[in-house]
Amino acid sequence: MxxxxxxxxxxxxxxxxxxxxxxxxxxxxxxxxxxxxxxxxxxxxxxxxxxxxxxxxxxxxxxxxxxxxxxxxxxxxxxxxxxxxxxxxxxxxxxxxxxxxxxxxxxxxxxxxxxxxxxxxxxxxxxxxxxxxxxxxxxxxxxxxxxxxxxxxxxxxxxxxxxxxxxxxxxxxxxxxxxxxxxxxxxxxxxxxxxxxxxxxxxxxxxxxxxxxxxxxxxxxxxNMSSNRTVSATFPGGVPELSGLPGAESVEAHGNRVHITTQDSDALARYLLTETDACDLEVTSHGLEDTFLALTQNSGQTQNNEED
Structure with a gap:
């Protein structure tokens, strides 16, 4: 029943x-x-x-x-x-x-x-x-x-x-x-x-x-509704020039450990593993607060576009 x-x-x-x-x-x-x-x-x-x-x-x-x-x-x-x-x-x-x-x-x-x-x-x-x-x-x-x-x-x-x-x-x-x-x-x-x-x-x-x-x-x-992910990687030989990374929105380095925000974590991880000496890769979703802000902002933009 x-x-x-x-x-x-x-x-x-x-x-x-x-x-x-x-x-x-x-x-x-x-x-x-x-x-x-x-x-x-x-x-x-x-x-x-x-x-x-x-x-x-x-x-x-x-x-x-x-x-x-x-x-x-x-x-x-x-x-x-x-x-x-x-x-x-x-x-x-x-x-x-x-x-x-x-x-x-x-x-x-x-x-x-x-x-x-x-x-x-x-x-x-x-x-x-x-x-x-x-x-x-x-x-x-x-x-x-x-x-x-x-x-x-x-x-x-x-x-x-x-x-x-x-x-x-x-x-x-x-x-x-x-x-x-x-x-x-x-x-x-x-x-x-x-x-x-x-x-x-x-x-x-x-x-x-x-x-x-x-x-x-x-x-x-x-x-998962928020497309952004963070790809973290360690560069044993020192952090290389990363300005041309595919799909990277922001890059933050702490010593040899780098945290990269991207909407295409698969492509970025593949590039790091095949084109650099990156190791210890980790892909994480953003926290609830980041997700909350992203979904709210995306919704607001969609509603404004519909009104226009």
């Missing part, structure tokens, strides 16, 4: 009317399917459309055209039935209440919820359980928001910059908890500016630029 997708968007467009009278196309023909238990990272520059996409999935706004389903239902209905919850970066907390009273108060609003002891353990709230929320650090308040997000035992978790304000240790513990959530079948979609988080913890990365999904795949798949 085929599982119902946790989230399914088909041909979604979202247009806002600006004061200038010119419409703003926040999302353009976005289609996306997320299966239960997947961990998805949303990446994009400021204004790319990530926040609009999150708002649509949470039912906070409606698409101008296209359809959105959360666990097979309209987003608003999924929220009402506790099938989806969100951890936002700011707001939603009363500073005068203790952490304990905050959890109890929110729990009382749910027809059913996870045991408080389980939520406290998963959010690592034991050390601050009796502390007033206003006395908690920014990272600790994010852990409180996470506890509130999972309290209703949702099928889907939406996280907006979830580790903002957390130190390295707290971030590591948070993502270990996220892995546990996914193992239980919970779907997790998170927007982040920490590219290393997307690289380490996401099973898929969805890259948005100017309202369009320009890449969707694993980290390795996204790296």
């Amino acid at each position: 085929e599982l119902t997708p946790a989230i399914e968007l088909r041909g979604v467009n979202k247009t806002f009317n600006a004061r200038s009278g010119n419409p703003v196309h926040a999302l353009k023909d976005v289609s996306l399917t997320v299966q239960p238990g997947e961990i998805i990272a949303l990446l994009g520059t400021n204004g790319a459309g990530k926040t609009t996409l999150v708002d649509l999935i949470l039912g906070l706004t409606t698409p101008s055209s296209g359809s959105i389903k959360v666990m097979g239902q309209a987003p608003q209905k999924a929220v009402y039935q506790q099938k989806i919850s969100a951890l936002m970066q700011t707001g939603g907390l009363l500073s005068d209440l203790t952490v304990k009273d905050t959890l109890k108060m929110i729990a009382s609003t749910f027809p059913r919820h996870l045991p408080l002891d389980e939520v406290i353990e998963q959010a690592h709230l034991e050390p601050i359980y009796k502390r007033r929320v206003g006395k908690c650090s920014g990272g600790e308040q994010q852990r409180i928001r996470f506890a509130l997000a999972i309290l209703g035992n949702p099928d889907v978790l939406i996280l907006d910059e979830p580790t903002a304000g957390m130190d390295a240790g707290a971030r590591h513990r948070f993502w270990e908890s996220m892995k546990h959530q996914a193992e239980q079948g919970r779907t997790i979609i998170f927007a982040t500016h920490y590219l290393e988080e997307a690289d380490q913890f996401a099973q898929r990365i969805v890259l948005i630029n100017k309202g369009e999904v320009i890449a969707d795949g694993t980290t390795d798949e996204l790296r």
Whole structure:
């Protein structure tokens, strides 16, 4: 039996009317399917459309055209039935209440919820359980928001910059908890500016630029979408003149070790091995940050050409 997708968007467009009278196309023909238990990272520059996409999935706004389903239902209905919850970066907390009273108060609003002891353990709230929320650090308040997000035992978790304000240790513990959530079948979609988080913890990365999904795949798949590679080689007899290398875009030397950026690593490697004394060749893909920048720039150039 085929599982119902946790989230399914088909041909979604979202247009806002600006004061200038010119419409703003926040999302353009976005289609996306997320299966239960997947961990998805949303990446994009400021204004790319990530926040609009999150708002649509949470039912906070409606698409101008296209359809959105959360666990097979309209987003608003999924929220009402506790099938989806969100951890936002700011707001939603009363500073005068203790952490304990905050959890109890929110729990009382749910027809059913996870045991408080389980939520406290998963959010690592034991050390601050009796502390007033206003006395908690920014990272600790994010852990409180996470506890509130999972309290209703949702099928889907939406996280907006979830580790903002957390130190390295707290971030590591948070993502270990996220892995546990996914193992239980919970779907997790998170927007982040920490590219290393997307690289380490996401099973898929969805890259948005100017309202369009320009890449969707694993980290390795996204790296392969960027044509640039780095060919590294050692020259035992000293680095020769390399200005005429085929396909070389940049050359950087460190002693006898040379790193060459190219779009045709096969041709370059073949040349180095047959025409020079190069040895210890290594061909590597660029890191996620370089890939992110390359894909975003290429997408922007394509969109500008289409507009012209």
